[in-house]
Amino acid sequence: MNWINNVVRPKIRSFLEKREVPENLWIKCPETGEMVFHRDLEANQWVVPNSNFHMRISGKKRLELFFDDGKFDEIETPEVMTDPLKFRDQRRYVDRLKDAKAKTDLKDSVFVAKGDVNGLAMTAAVQDFAFMGGSLGMAAGEAIIRGMETAVENKTPFIMFAASGGARMQEGILSLMQLPRTTVAVQMLRDAGLPYIVVLTNPTTGGVTASYAMLGDVHLAEPGALIGFAGQRVIEQTIREKLPEGFQRSEYLRDHGMVDMVVHRHEMKETISRLCNLLMKRDTPLPVLDTALLEKPASEAAASA
Template sequence: MSWLTRVRERLPFVNKRETPDNLWIKCSRCQEMVFRTEFEQNMSVCPRCDHHGRIGADARLDQILDDGTFELLPAPEVTEDPLKFKDSKRYADRLKAARASNPHNDAFTAAVGAIEGRRAVVGVQDFTFMGGSMGMAVGDAFCAAAQRALDENCAFICVTAAGGARMQEGILSLMQMPRATVMTRRLKEAGLPYIVVLADPTTGGVTASYAMLGDIHIAEPGALIGFAGQRVIQETIREKLPEGFQRAEYLHKHGMVDMVVHRKDLRSTLAQLLDYLTPAKAA
């Protein structure tokens, strides 16, 4: 035992300094430690390397919609665990665990409000809820949000972040793809803008449906966007994929994405696009 340890034991008034466990956050790209407060004040973008971190639905809505202007749309009521699915864990238990750590009942949350004064409905897919997977609740929430945009005669903006369809719901999850596609078609027929913001990651059945049916496709810097994973593609075509394949900048260069926009510029960019795309009201 060192002399310092003995002294500390004899001085009961000297307490161990307590430091909150969540004071720091490690950037997943540059591995630098950043003050959590600084990270959150910077819109969850690393101040060292500009890496865009994943954020929840509430934070995303706060960043896009004007302060105090928006109203959350009610969560849809769907049949839970329709297939009584069980793998290493029951699906009902997975849902319960996901809801315990998330403020919303499922992976898609929508709100109606304004973006720099322009009326819009914004739907957000939250990757922290079971990987943002698309099940019946997500499909219903997407369709309800699109219908609200039709009712309000305003734009619909969808922020995607998902690992694909929810396997625990089987074919019922895949049926959400045509349902969502029909709603995007109705928006087009009504002449209302449908803008997609592709966040990290957007993959699988979400990419194969409503994520790629927008009038405008915006991607966040560095976002992973694709259908199948790189390893699957490489093993299928038996060729090495190019550097940055399936990242936002690569897809922008090759015409799959219209623009790559920094998170701090997203609200103003959306407002400008709404000015271009929203039909002028008759005097």
């Protein structure tokens, strides 16, 4: 074998071969079809720049954006029985749980943490839709209750970032029992005089909407989020009428009194901080004024401004 076979031909072959390009470098906007470079999307908190479409983000990433400097302490939650009903459909429930844990690096669909937001101590829980559709089971219910108990112990506001398809069918009645249990925990916050703010993200549906997600002191929602109990098609088939445009979207619910504010993801942290300071009756720092402008006549101050 000579140098042509050993060196030249392999180099020519590698030059002509099609190079593998990672599929996730460019992400398509579901609303407009626009292709966005993933680094640009990440830098913009996973909001598509032109269409303002809010992409789904993981629970831990949401908390990193929420807490100061992205630092928070995870709150340990009680252990529960893994598969109380020995449920099996096309696959065993324990296998589905194992896959979801490996995919998300979470114990269950709800992650609870505490930290500071603009200097104010807060406790927050976030549902990760990537974990079995953010479904509410025994472990998720225990996590929410433990988070609310921690808020009462530390006398902090409790923030709930909801994203769920509803109760977890694999746990049957045990899943549905988390609805009244979390409702009792919300009342515990009320009795302690602590703010409970719910942020409704896309989607928030089913039993979650019928319980703690609609029991907040203030309800915020991200733009375009799907919020409701039953699906639109089910409702249309039941009432035999065509539903209005944008039905069950956050803007529609705000206009009809179900949601207090629709808040952009970039403004969510500041909005929650301001609400908590108001509800906790804390003084918020006022902007620093330029004293030199105050000493000048009005005409000169306006000109210099």
